[in-house]
Amino acid sequence: MTLRSYIVSRIILMIPMLMFLLTLVFLILRVMPGDPALLHFEKGVNPEVLAAFKARLGLDKPLWQQYVDYLIGVFHGDFGLSMQDFQPVTAQILSRFPATLELTIWAMLFAVILGVFLGIRSAKNYNTFEDNVIRIFGIVTYAIPVFFLGMILQLVFGIYLRWLPTGGQIDPRYQVEIDRVTGMMTVDALLSGNIRAFVDAALHLILPAVTLGTVLCGIFIRLTRTNMLETLRQDFVVAAQARGLADSTITYRYALKNAFLPILTMIGLQFAALLAGAVLTETTFNWDGLGTYLVDRISRRDYTAIQGTVVFFGLLVMLVTLLVDILYAYLDPRIRL
DSSP states (O other), X not given: OOHHHHHHHHHHHHHHHHHHXXXXXXXXXXXXXXXXXXXXXXXXXXXXXXXXXXXXXXTTSOHHHHHHHHHHHHHTTOOOBXXXXXXXXXXXHHHHHHHHHHHHHHHHHHHHHHHHHHHHHHHHTTTSHHHHHHHHHHHHHHHSOHHHHHHHHIIIXXXXXXXXXXXSSSOHHHHTTSOOSSSOHHHHHHHTTOHHHHHHHHHHXXXXXXXXXXXXXXXXXXXXXXXXXXXXXXXXXXXXXXXXXXXXXXXXXXXXXXXXXXXXXHHHHHHHHHXXXXXXXXXXXXXXSHHHHHHHHHHTTOHXXXXXXXXXXXXXXXXXXXXXXXXXXXXXGGGGO
16 A cells, blocks of 8 residues: 555544544533533523524524534634633634643643653563652653642642742733734744743743653653563664774664654643643743633633534544554655555
8 A cells, every 4th residue: 555545544444433423522511411601691591682682692503404514614713702701712722732732742742751751761670670650750740630630739839948930821911022823922022032031932842841741751751661571672783883883873863763753642642631631831931822722711601612622622633643644654664565
């Protein structure tokens, strides 16, 4: 199978998955107890006001027509109007997404660098005290609740030591000094040429990124350790050692290069999971991303916004998974057989 045929087949397989996702999200919000429009108001609402509210959001139509309108809107990039302020949900999601993307990128970089480094150290010192300590660290960090770790870091580095901010993306005084181009504060500060704002945004980013990255690094520790142990026993590594090559050259240029393909695949999959799973971290650090947006809309019973955000997260995961599959097939032609 050629790479083009493989890509086409993966895209075709995504269609039923996409339809299942859209249908499931639509039905779950419709079968939940209570009228979403009625829940939006206090008790004793005027029936005419309630009817006008339903008509504006299309909730007065038959269920099948709501479903058709919902599918047509999604395929046109329209997630409907917010039940809270009647603003387009798509615009609200896109305005919050850069903050989540920024946090995810830095958290993933931290997780990969720390996880791969410790995984290599663990494999190089197999069955020693250092190996056991690193393995325990990986298990503990993966098992610890992300909000609990976040609060501990806030207490230690934000409250007691006062080294880092405990929440938010940037100091308000710097926020008015930079131009919002990408929506990512560190990038926008650099584009504006404001170094002080960049430093402040970077300081605000450290704790949430370290929190999210630490919880995730255990996966990369275990995966790197397993693949490095297998690779270090290969004949080409033994031959390189016999030729007297430096240990760092053998480890990083030969062994890690051959063991990195499964790690690369996991990076893509976990990146998608981080995009959709940063809710608790964003809530803990008051990070103005999609996670806090979703929690806020749940508390306000904004069913349209909840539906749009969940679908957006699902589409992101599916898209990143598709890209990872294509990259994996490109790097390893055996996948296409």
